[in-house]
Amino acid sequence: MRILPRDRRPHPLSARVLGPALVHGTARKSHMRYLALLRGINVGGHKIIPMAKLRGIFEEAGYTDVATYIQSGNVVFSSPAKSVTSVRAAVESALRTALGYDVPALIRTAKEMEAVVNRNPFAEEHAKGRTKMYVAFLERGASKQEMEALLAAQVKGMRFHAGTAEVYCLLDAKFTGNDSPFSNTLLEKLLGQRATTRNWATTTTLLTLMNP
Structure with a gap:
């Protein structure tokens, strides 16, 4: 197992969350590991989905080694499929069938998540402990014009940086709750x-879960 620095290690996770296959390290090595980042569930009392039910939906769809992390819609799973596009379509279809409404899903591979973490442009500054950091995962890479519009929206204490198919955001720690400009x-x-969007702690923990 790859050892991460202490501030990137996940919180203790039980077999109830991870599932027995991951706890005992038996994830199928021939399968791809994927992360589904679900948008808009368990927010403000809307589209409430218990994590046990969410894991069940993925397992019923044929995915293995299914794990969820916190309530914001993060599902790690294994599949023999090699196409992110086909996995996304299948995941969204399974969710629509089980829930009766659409739940947008963004899919990332373990390699893509590792790149997101390793290419953090604000790593040194965030390590000083006076900032909050977020990663917004996108459907596609932002164009030059789109990033220009985003950069123009920056205010003092807020900085953006474009990744491959994500945007990093660094905020001064002074911003709290509803006063955040982001x-x-x-x-x-x-x-x-x-x-x-996920905060940095969640982002690094999800990478750890993808590499049990």
Whole structure:
């Protein structure tokens, strides 16, 4: 197992969350590991989905080694499929069938998540402990014009940086709750595409779960 620095290790996770296959290290090595980042569930009392039910939906769809992390819609799983596009279509179809409404899903491979973590442009600054950091995962890479619009929306204490198919956001720690100038809604409006945002601690923990 790859050892991460202490501040990137996940919280203790039980077999109830991970599932027995992951706890005992028996994830199928011939399968691809994927992360589904679901948008808009368990937010403000809307589209409430218990994690046990969510894991069950993925297992019923034929995925293995299914694990969820916290309530914001993060599902790690294994599949023999090699196409992110086909996996996304299958995941969204399974969710629609089980729940009766659409749940947008963004899919990332373990390699893609490792790149997101390793290419953090704000790593040194965030390590000083006076900032909050987020990663907005996008449907596609932002164009030059879209990033120009996003950068123009920056205010003092807020910085953006474009990744491959994500945007990093660094905020001063002084911003709390409703006074934060950053939101997923702002990103979607300026970039003209769907996005779903995770804080840095969640992002690094998800990478750890993808490499049991």
